[in-house]
Amino acid sequence: MLDRRQFIFQSLRSACLAAVAGSIPQLILPRAVYAAQDRVLVVRTGEDIPQLVRQTVAALGGMERFVKPGETVVVKPNIGWDRGVDLAANTHPLVVKTVVSLCLEAGAKKVQLFDRTCNDPRRCYVSSGIQQAISDLNSIQAELVYMDRRAYKELEISQGKAINRWSFYLPALEADRLINLPIAKHHSISTLTLGMKNLMGVIGGNRGMLHSKIAEALADINTVIHSDLTLIDATRILVANGPQGGRLEDVEVRNTLIASPQVVTADAFASTLFGYQPDQIETIVAGYRRGLGEIDLSRVQRL
Amino acid sequence: MSLSRKWRILVQSLTLLGFCWLFLQTEYRGTDELAYPVSLLFRLDPLALVSAFFASGKTDFILLWPAFLLLVLTIIFGRFFCGWLCPLGSLLDFLGAPLRRSQSRFSGWPKFKYYLLSALTLASLCGLQLFGLFDPLSIFLRSLTLAINPVWNLLANTTFDWLYQAKLPLISSTADVVYPFFRDHLLAFRQPVFLLTILTAFVFLAVILLERLQPRFWCRNLCPLGALLGLCSQPSRLQRTPQSDCSDCKQCSLQCYMGASAADSSHAAECIRCLDCLDFCPNQRVKFHFSKRGEKRFDLSRRTLLAASVGGVMLAPLAAAAPLSASYRNDLIRPPGATGESEFLRRCIRCGECMKVCIGGALHPDLLRGGAFSLWSPVVVARLGYCEYDCTLCGQVCPTGAIKSLEIKQKRQIKIGLAVIDKNRCLPFARGQECLVCEEHCPTGKKAITFDRHKDLVESEARDLLQPRVLKELCIGCGICETRCPVAGRSAIMIISEGESRAPQGLL
Ligand code: SF4
Ligand code: SF4
DSSP, X not given: OOOHHHHHHHHHHHHHHHHHHHTSOOOOOOOOOOOGGGOEEEEEEOSOXXXXXXXXXXXXXXXXXXXXXTOXXXXXXXXXXXXXXXXXXXXXXXXXXXXXXXXXXXXXXXXXXXXXXXXXXXXHHHHTSHHHHHHHHOOTTEEEOOOOGGGEEEEEOTTOSSOSEEEEEHHHHHSSEEEEEOEEEEETTTEEXXXXXXXXXXXXXXXXXXXXXXXXXXXXXXXHSOOSEEEEEEEEEEOSSTTTOOOGXXXXXXXXXXXXSSHHXXXXXXXXXXXXXXXXXXXXXXXXXXXXXXXXXXXXEEO | OOHHHHHHXXXXXXXXXXXXXXXXXXXXXXXXXXXXXXXXXXXXXXXXXXXXXXXXXXXXXXXXXXXXXXXXXXXXXXXXXXXXXXXXXXXXXHHHGGGOOXXXXXXXXXXXXXXXXXXXXXXXXXXXXXXXXXXXXXXXXXXXXXXIHHHHHHHHHHHXXXXXXXXXXXXXXXXXXXXXXXXXXXXXXXXXXXXXXXXHHHHHHHHHHGGGTSTTHIIIIIOHHXXXXXHHTTTOOEEEESSSOOTTOOHHHHHOTTOOOOSSGGGGGGOOOXXXXXXXXXXXXXXXXXXXXXXXXXXXOHHHHHHHHHHHHHHHHHHHXXXXXXXXXXXXXXXXXXXXXXXXXXXXXOOOHHHHHOTTSOEEXXXXXXXXXXXXXXXXXXXXXXXXXXXXXXXXXXXXXXXXXXXXXXXXXXOOOEEEEOTTTOHHHHTOOXXXXXXXXXXXXXXXXXXXXXXXXXXXXXXXXXXXXXXXXXXXXXXXXXXXXXXXXSOSEEEEOTTOTTSSSOOO
């Protein structure tokens, strides 16, 4: 836990920043464009999670490739459920912590983390272990915050097929970098929840309404939210009763991390861990058609 | 201002602030167990003690011993609680001051509260607990929870939001700087919304506005707790001398705002030990000390007392003659750990603590679901909020044991109801659209909502649809499916009371 003084200081600081930032007019451009040279993929396995994260990111060229000194970074783990670490419903706190450390080491000015949770956010932040992991970092540059209800904004989705407008969480779009940190899980409607689905955590609105056309809707949203790096936590995966699980029987330990600058490329590989072909997952197909990554793993450069 | 007066205002303000602080702590703050005894106010409440005592099942003295202590202290020192500690009394003193008229000839009905108390006690003895409606502490906390706090949050948040958006020079940036402090310490995590806000506010305002008729009108004429404490103060030796007006001066009966002084000592039970008479006695004759109490007692009319008691006794069968709510409706869902319905109604003091603490916004005050006399008792309104799977807070704050405090393992086993799907509204059934939001959120580990794969022809296009189905043995009725169902207005999946753990009949 933060001590009180530190806490008050941080609150004041973020309030001041918000005040300053708020006074500068901003232009928001939907900007999900992935370059061809980003069609790369790293898959690593190992039991020591911090080391595994470091190896994986190093293989991609190190965090310096993604985060430049002085930049602001949003790290978006999955903290959706009021479940403990062993139940594999949320991104592993050590994955989150190590990624944040890497960002700070690369010179990030500020790293912010948040999720629009499904259960009560206070409980999710605590139960997931992520609140503790971030406060263990003891850095005032890294903060796990609750979503600020004032910071949502309705935006046009110019390439939208299922939806043309939706409410988005501006801090996720305005940060210099966005790092997507999902956990790989089973999900009844979208079969799996991976990187594309994880970005549902930075949108507003009645998300349940998206279920009726989930694949295209997720692709629509991903055309607006560009992530610089997707790192899928498959250290343990949830193979049934997802996305929130609750039974150890449904958890499989895989000790695996998957990383790619392209969200769909990472998702495509992750689907194979569950015994699927990427083209069996509608969301991935829809994402591929929008140019959000490669679905054919033979055409991907493995690093 | 005299010294005693200053002390009293200080003590009153501190207790009032203390209870407000406990109120703000009645919230999840990162640990499964609450750090403070947030419902202390009701554990001090003799009326809560009496109702728990009359209810079936054993009385929780572990919870309610402070109320016992208060009774003992009252026997020794008199009705000091009303003058020094009662938050509603203090509020009346503070808020009532500007409302009062300098000379009011209204003499009130000080005996009424004793009749009310006897009616309520007899009704409670016969099975109908109505203390909660009139308990001043319940009125105070209920108003805070259901009306004042939501309005305060709304006003504060709207102001902050507006300043945030308007970007006024200087003012907006100042507001943004102080906002985190408000957000973290003074405002609720989420804007509270409750049913019955208006009714509750109305009762509260009425109690305040009665100050216009007479200072402390509520305490003098209506308050059953005041009556109970007044009766208990009868043997008290801490007495005021002179015990009645002096023959050469009538200041006491003119100025005492409780009407505790008269030509004889018959009104002594009204004295709340405010000690103001030390101050206004022009001859410095008044003293408070331990001495024998005057002969003349409050003169309650036997007949009226009897009538009130008979009235109380009659109310119980009147309530019992009405059909049981469970026999004709299925939307009466009580919090997890609630005792059986009749014991629950007899224990619940309508304090609103559970509604304040409920993390999922599931608990709301009842109007009619549980019958005419379940007013303000907690019910789960799952369309507005759900019971969080791993939360046990309501049982922790309940001061009377109406909701039992549960271990997390027990809590997960408790069925508060059962989800049923309305196929006329559920998207996959009614419109051939994918959905399964309910299944996604179901928290029971092995999900209590499963689905069937169904080939369907939708607008002459073959579709493979997943249709939800509830597994009744697994469903605990937490209601998250009803809260999250994306269908507009009334949900396509609803919690009904069938099979709830506390009722004798199981699932069909
Ligand atoms: S109803 Fe459920 S969520 Fe609300 S306080 Fe009780 S246990 Fe917690
Ligand atoms: S969430 Fe509502 S509409 Fe959707 S499947 Fe469940 S019951 Fe039906």
